[in-house]
Amino acid sequence: MAYTHATEYGTIALHLQPTDCTGMTQTALKKKRSYGPDVLLIRLEGRSLVEKTYRNKGLPVRVMGTLLVSWEAFIYSRLMGICGIPVVTSRPDKYTLVTSYMGGENLRSTTRRPGVTYFEKLSSIIEQMHQRGVVHLDLRNRRNYGIDTSGLPYLVDFATCAYVPWPGRLRDILATIDWMGFLKIKERLNPEEITNEERRRLAKGRTMSNLWLPGRATKPIRDMITYLKKSFLGSA
Template identity: 25%
Template structure:
């Protein structure tokens, strides 16, 4: 059993807490593991445990796909993953040693998980894409993944296809740093904003303007005191 008391807390969010822990003799192929554990009140903890078990099933579908951490197992509703040494793309987007190679590999990973019936659906968060010391991508945190259900009806199949497209749109956004006017013909085939994204974009812009205006007013009030 993994001993969390000796672990390093990496993050805490709506899905639970994430630790980096020594692998121990039970896992001779790894020095460190990532452990995701449910926390909170009994009701919240029960929901998070369900999410962790669901994420474990996602990783079972993704076994062997390059650019995805290896899932070590599920222990007492704690998800155990191999530790990937890397920096979030958020911190490395402008410093990739070989940008084309990195994004070609990331596209292959996306296409691989889509063929396996999984859409990440939260790839626009650059923290979910790691850059390894070798300059290669690793896609992490499948807690919000959308699965392609077997024998599903039109609506659920449509939802999965939309989630796959959102992944590809995020790939384009990261590769071109949101400078869509520079999109090449070869990559343009991957970019097709979904209805959800088209609706959310003006709402997000409006919200940014409102919050920026409130910030400026608060700053002026503070400076006048």
């Protein structure tokens, strides 16, 4: 993939310390964890990029990080051209992914209340994503939704997405998981805008969820995953 000179210059700068590149700043966008990537906002000469990297992690995490970064880069390549999806600018090394910075805040930290237009445009982004065969699978997490400085939506964090390029039952089922996450976020942040049809879908989704895997049944699994992470990868 070809990159512009400006993007390449930004990529080279990412390998330098702030003292080596006048005017470059680095800000952590995510709390550091021993088993997760370091996510940094890089600002240089008026440009902003996001670097997600596992290069400074322990060996087991670096190995897993290599796979996750490669997969996420592939997913971004499938979503290229969709407004509201970050653009990959470079892969400085096999542990690292650099994308455009979308600005604004995520829906967990923002004090702004998304309105009708926000959710309409967000719905369009999700529809286009599904048409490309990509299912996010983590749209219940408000941190994966962004609202930029103009109040427009975007999505981030595609490392654990599914890719089902062929239309069919499987993709429809997985897409339903995304839509349920979307509706839960909308219901939480702007319940007045939930339509009767959306309320019906939410009720149906909750019923199916209770019949399939009750929360109390999955809690031991979640606890075990947390225990294994702390035991083998270090505490959070």
